[in-house]
Amino acid sequence: MYRPLLFIVVPCYNEEEVLPVTSKMFLNKLLDLIKKEKIDEQSRILFVNDGSKDETWNIIVRLAKEDEHYIGISQSRNRGHQKAVLAGLMEAKDKCDITISIDCDGQDDINAMDQMVEEYLNGCEIVYGVRSDRSTDTWFKRTTAQGFYKFMSYMGVELVYNHADYRLVSSRVLDAFTDFKEVNLFLRGMFPLVGFKSTSVYYERHERIAGETHYPLSKMLSLAFDGITSLSVKPIRMIVGLGILISLISFIGVIWSVSVRLMGYSVDGWASTISTICFIGGIQLLCIGVIGEYIGKIYMEVKKRPRYIISERIGDIYENSPSTLQDKGEYRNVSEKK
Known part of the structure; x- marks a missing residue:
């Protein structure tokens, strides 16, 4: 029976309060999928430290030493959520069959991963995680978010409504995605442009487990401007x-x-x-x-400046790998794909 090798890509920025909690949730879900024989036992959880100023990277290092299923990379400085996700995906694409990107705050339902993997096994190369309910958001957050998607659609940007960056992507899609070289990233609008067979999985959005959101209105507006000017004329x-x-x-x-x-x-x-x-x-x-x-x-x-620069790596898969501190936005293979 074919069991795909999965990397769960988790971007982190100043997540010292929530990371100790959600890291256990991710590990339990990964082990559950392995136990159900849905994914390969060599699957990993890849944390991407986006230049955090708190103890986030130290926590990732400790987790990687405690359990082989945790691995991590750290960017040389903060470059933003979209580039952190991209760094994780490009790091993982030659090591696994599928990736699932998910935020660290615990708001996205990790149980949706089961159905995502099932949809992949049924032939879908991209599976979008779509929020079916946003009742846990404040009225202002919910209204502005829904207005954001409607406005982006009106401006001609192809989006999956109420989908952020919680998605399963196959390595085949990521190989094709490497041809997208733009510096100004809006991933939720770029993946639909790649094509391939896709579907959506619906889930209820939870409240943030701990800490404060790192995506206030100003960043949402900035993301909207990037999306419009990058993908629409x-x-x-x-x-x-x-x-x-x-x-x-x-x-x-x-x-x-x-x-x-x-x-x-x-x-x-x-x-x-x-x-x-x-x-x-x-x-x-x-x-x-x-x-x-x-x-x-x-x-x-x-x-053509680099979209990300990886300064450090931690985890068992990197122990015998050559130094890659000079990586600048392009992945250099350091291990064979399982």
Whole structure:
């Protein structure tokens, strides 16, 4: 019976309060899947330390020494959640058959992993974890999150509604994903672009077990801007449409003013002139700002800076591996795929 080798990829940033709790949950789930003979016994839990400033990395090191199922990598500095997830996926892709990425806070139901693995065995290469219920979120968090998905969809970004970064991905998909070289990452919008057979698994979202969220409204807005400007040109097209509309209105205004002047009914006006100038000036600055955002993204892409840099590794699979401190966003194989 075929049993895929699974790596559970867990990005961590300042998670010293919740990690001791959720690490046991992940291990129990991994051992349960192994006991049920759904996955290979060499499966691992891969923690990705995203430049934490607390004891997160020390906890990961201790866990790896206590149990061989725990392994970890640490980035040289904090680079953001999306790049931490990417680092873990690229680290795992040549060592396993499937990966499941999940946040460290315990809000995503780990029991959904059973169905994810089943869907993979049934032929799906990507399995999205979708939140069926967000009643544990505050009204503000729930409203802004749902508005986020609807707005992204309206802007032309292909998304799975209410899916974040809890997903199963096969190594075959990850091999294809390596051709996506962009620096500005929005993973939940990029994986649908890869293709392959996919499905969704639904689960109820829980409250955070401990600590505070690291994704406030400001980061959510930043993620939305990254997603829109990285995966859609609709804002540029909206600017074009707005320019055409204002030009049409201005042309009509010119005809009207000339007609009034010829009929001798013109009256000198200050308020209307100032209002028109302010309106047009504001629209121009807004449009320039949107275009500037795209130019900034192009600037970052052209520089081709590394998306992540791994400074340390811990775990039994790395014990006899060569030093890889110089890795810069590209994975270098250090062990054979099981």
